[in-house]
Amino acid sequence: MNARGLRVISAVVLCAIFAVGLFAGTVSPYPYAKQFRERPNAAPSSTHLLGTDSLGRDLFARLIYGTRVSLLLAPAAALVAALLAGILGGFAGLVGGWCEKSILAATDLSMALPLLFVLLALRALLPLDLSPVLSVISTFTLLGLLGWPSSLRVVLAATKGLRNSDFLLLARATGCSRWRMIVNHLLPNLRPVLFAQFWISIPVFVLAEATLSMLGLGVIEPLPSWGNLLRGLEDISAVSANPWRLAPLVLLILVVICFQMILPAKEETA
Amino acid sequence: MPSPLKSLTLTTLLALALPVRAQTGGELHFCLHGEPKTFNPILVDDEASEHVRYLTGGVLVRLNRQTQELEPSLATSWNVSRDRRTITFHLRKGIHFSDGTPFRSEDVAYTMRLLMDPETHSPTGDAFRSGEGTIQVQTPTPDVAAITFPAPIAGLERLFDQVAILSARSPKREMAVLGPFYVADYKAGSHVLLHKNPNYWRHDTQGRALPYVGSIRLDIQRNRDIELLRFRRGELQLINRLDAEQFERLQRENPAVTRNAGTGLDAEELWFNQTPTAPLSASKKAWFGMKQFRKAISMAINRGDLCRIVYAGFAKPAYGPVSPSNHFWFNAALEDPKYDPQGALRLLAQAGFRLENDILQDRAGNRVEFTVVTNSGNGAREKIATMIQQDLSEVGIKVNVVTLDFPSLIERITRTFDYDACVLGLVNTDLDPNGQMNVWLSSSENHQWNPSQKTPATAWEAEIDKLMREQASAPTEKERKAKFDRVQQIASEQQPFIYLINKDVLVAVSPSVVGAAPVVLEPWGFWNADTLRLGPAPELGVQK
Numbered sequence: 001m002n003a004r005g006l007r008v009i010s011a012v013v014l015c016a017i018f019a020v021g022l023f024a025g026t027v028s029p030y031p032y033a034k035q036f037r038e039r040p041n042a043a044p045s046s047t048h049l050l051g052t053d054s055l056g057r058d059l060f061a062r063l064i065y066g067t068r069v070s071l072l073l074a075p076a077a078a079l080v081a082a083l084l085a086g087i088l089g090g091f092a093g094l095v096g097g098w099c100e101k102s103i104l105a106a107t108d109l110s111m112a113l114p115l116l117f118v119l120l121a122l123r124a125l126l127p128l129d130l131s132p133v134l135s136v137i138s139t140f141t142l143l144g145l146l147g148w149p150s151s152l153r154v155v156l157a158a159t160k161g162l163r164n165s166d167f168l169l170l171a172r173a174t175g176c177s178r179w180r181m182i183v184n185h186l187l188p189n190l191r192p193v194l195f196a197q198f199w200i201s202i203p204v205f206v207l208a209e210a211t212l213s214m215l216g217l218g219v220i221e222p223l224p225s226w227g228n229l230l231r232g233l234e235d236i237s238a239v240s241a242n243p244w245r246l247a248p249l250v251l252l253i254l255v256v257i258c259f260q261m262i263l264p265a266k267e268e269t270a
Numbered sequence: 271m272p273s274p275l276k277s278l279t280l281t282t283l284l285a286l287a288l289p290v291r292a293q294t295g296g297e298l299h300f301c302l303h304g305e306p307k308t309f310n311p312i313l314v315d316d317e318a319s320e321h322v323r324y325l326t327g328g329v330l331v332r333l334n335r336q337t338q339e340l341e342p343s344l345a346t347s348w349n350v351s352r353d354r355r356t357i358t359f360h361l362r363k364g365i366h367f368s369d370g371t372p373f374r375s376e377d378v379a380y381t382m383r384l385l386m387d388p389e390t391h392s393p394t395g396d397a398f399r400s401g402e403g404t405i406q407v408q409t410p411t412p413d414v415a416a417i418t419f420p421a422p423i424a425g426l427e428r429l430f431d432q433v434a435i436l437s438a439r440s441p442k443r444e445m446a447v448l449g450p451f452y453v454a455d456y457k458a459g460s461h462v463l464l465h466k467n468p469n470y471w472r473h474d475t476q477g478r479a480l481p482y483v484g485s486i487r488l489d490i491q492r493n494r495d496i497e498l499l500r501f502r503r504g505e506l507q508l509i510n511r512l513d514a515e516q517f518e519r520l521q522r523e524n525p526a527v528t529r530n531a532g533t534g535l536d537a538e539e540l541w542f543n544q545t546p547t548a549p550l551s552a553s554k555k556a557w558f559g560m561k562q563f564r565k566a567i568s569m570a571i572n573r574g575d576l577c578r579i580v581y582a583g584f585a586k587p588a589y590g591p592v593s594p595s596n597h598f599w600f601n602a603a604l605e606d607p608k609y610d611p612q613g614a615l616r617l618l619a620q621a622g623f624r625l626e627n628d629i630l631q632d633r634a635g636n637r638v639e640f641t642v643v644t645n646s647g648n649g650a651r652e653k654i655a656t657m658i659q660q661d662l663s664e665v666g667i668k669v670n671v672v673t674l675d676f677p678s679l680i681e682r683i684t685r686t687f688d689y690d691a692c693v694l695g696l697v698n699t700d701l702d703p704n705g706q707m708n709v710w711l712s713s714s715e716n717h718q719w720n721p722s723q724k725t726p727a728t729a730w731e732a733e734i735d736k737l738m739r740e741q742a743s744a745p746t747e748k749e750r751k752a753k754f755d756r757v758q759q760i761a762s763e764q765q766p767f768i769y770l771i772n773k774d775v776l777v778a779v780s781p782s783v784v785g786a787a788p789v790v791l792e793p794w795g796f797w798n799a800d801t802l803r804l805g806p807a808p809e810l811g812v813q814k
Binding site for chain 1: 515519575578579639640641643652653655656657659660670671672673675682688689690
């Protein structure tokens with residue numbers, strides 16, 4: 001099978017997973033928070049397709065709802081990060097001089113700060129009475145707002161390559177404004193780079209949310225996300241006794257692989 | 271007056287219980303869950319150092335962890351004066367420290383002066399500070415020591431269970447000990463090696479010197495999963511305080527190694543923030559201050575489910591501040607904490623709340639909704655909070671659960687008071703109610719629901735203050751018990767803390783260890799370390 005075929009299959013798989021997440025309310029047999037207390041840690045059965053967790057909640061229902069949370073908000077966070085990187089990186093690359101230096105200094109500072117501790121501090125500053133939905137949105141917004149520096153360096157390098165290109169020289173010679181140059185000439189040429197950064201960021205943010213949830217900082221209970229579902233894997237021997245708990249991990253791996261597969265190859269982006 | 275026969279009887283029983291094939295010598299191997307901060311028994315303030323002190327320190331009287339009674343140790347007998355200020359010990363004769371220096375009453379005097387010296391900053395000494403002034407220690411003979419405190423101290427004799435006697439003349443200072451073992455080697459971050467004290471005073475009924483084992487190796491291991499793995503490999507012979515999930519798994523693999531000592535002293539509890547200066551809405555302050563509201567919440571929580579699901583059945587619903595395992599101080603007349611959501615709704619209706627479309631509202635029409643905080647990384651507490659969330663949704667209350675890292679949580683519950691309700695655990699190592707003084711006095715910083723009050727905010731808190739002070743100076747244990755029973759009764763009626771569960775004390779002991787009898791009191795699995803011994807063909811751990 002060639003690369004294009006794999007890309008199509010990956011896209012179909014991703015679309016299917018997105019669709020299931022989007023229509024979680026219809027697909028799911030139970031509410032995600034419902035505790036079947038007489039059946040904690042139940043094995044998969046016709047009643048509970050993936051069994052239940054330690055509180056007796058249906059794992060299949062939680063996986064579907066968790067998919068919705070993680071897969072809908074990770075692209076949104078990736079979009080925020082890619083846009084910030086595109087605007088700041090494009091501007092710095094085009095203008096150069098002190099502007100480039102200050103944006104690069106801000107980038108270096110952001111990269112030097114340990115992301116986890118920054119998120120931890122910001123999360124602690126948020127009010128306690130956030131609803132689970134708002135907690136999800138705030139978590140991914142924070143990820144988006146803090147996730148741009150690494151993409152910015154890639155965008156900056158690409159912009160610097162374009163800065164002295166003939167078409168930009170021509171635009172400048174004809175009196176094109178700086179804003180128009182960015183919007184009409186630079187951004188269209190940066191699109192493949194931004195597109196790649198966007199796709200790369202999605203699995204990164206899914207994994208970041210998983211890490212935050214493992215630390216109790218991500219999505220608030222009882223709302224499920226892949227992250228807090230993966231917390232069930234903390235105890236390896238418990239997983240060996242209940243292997244169906246691996247389902248969220250399998251799904252996460254599948255999604256990350258699919259995202260990597262649908263990324264355009266280097267020669268195609270060039 | 272306690273009788274020396276008690277300890278003799280116990281020794282005899284233990285000796286009879288030992289199988290014939292058990293032998294002396296060998297090395298017992300288990301873990302400390304942190305680095306011991308000190309080997310000076312006077313300065314002990316952490317669990318690891320406390321365990322080393324228990325194994326090495328000789329004390330005048332010892333609290334038998336199984337019977338919960340005081341027994342003679344270095345002192346053969348003692349008397350407490352009627353005013354509870356003076357205690358006179360009659361010391362055992364012919365005893366020597368591990369380095370060979372003789373034990374005399376001047377060692378008791380030296381230890382007590384050091385313990386009470388403000389410059390020493392001894393946490394153990396704090397328990398003896400009952401009033402202004404200095405202590406007087408008289409040593410009329412080498413085997414009599416009389417200690418007089420400036421003010422009466424309740425449960426005075428029990429406090430000496432924590433006082434390891436130091437040698438006044440040994441060049442080895444605090445490393446010369448009177449307990450069953452002495453510290454032979456210590457490597458920071460790795461292990462503490464204890465060797466048998468050749469001068470230990472106890473002998474079994476056949477006249478053999480105790481302890482039976484030749485040495486104890488205490489590995490410093492913070493990771494409980496690795497500890498369990500090493501036990502299963504046979505590298506360790508004992509694990510103290512397993513969590514319920516690990517215990518259940520181990521029980522499935524090999525029930526012979528698991529020991530449930532019974533309901534422990536520690537409790538998990540929920541409380542509402544009643545601090546007047548807290549940045550909460552007026553409606554929340556009104557709900558949290560209402561006795562009926564707190565009682566209704568307590569009734570709506572299914573403690574049986576918490577025990578069964580969160581602790582795999584290895585916990586019991588909590589009645590109040592004292593666990594039923596605290597034989598003397600538990601108030602058996604307290605009401606059973608019943609799960610009764612309908613009763614909770616009736617109580618809420620009496621207090622002016624109403625349930626409309628499955629949503630509980632107060633008199634002013636505000637939806638009853640609050641946030642429960644707990645520390646992140648504690649799976650059991652997170653599960654408790656999530657289960658409370660579902661239980662309270664049955665009575666129309668919306669609960670948000672937020673987990674915070676521990677420093678952030680402590681900041682909120684002790685400084686900013688920016689929280690609604692909190693689920694946390696109360697560690698209780700002391701049987702005596704004086705150990706809970708810092709929680710119950712309204713002026714205390716640990717009076718969590720409304721700390722550091724200048725004057726008691728409510729009549730019932732004023733009554734608790736009075737009772738706690740009175741019990742601390744009551745002349746007899748019976749009178750103290752009556753007053754503390756009333757404190758428990760008030761706590762049950764007012765529910766400032768909604769006690770949820772008392773966890774069982776779960777221990778793993780290799781079949782190679784003979785004589786192990788884990789108990790609910792610290793140090794749980796090795797309280798009788800001097801009479802433990804190893805079988806000749808150790809079948810260590812679970813996996814051979």
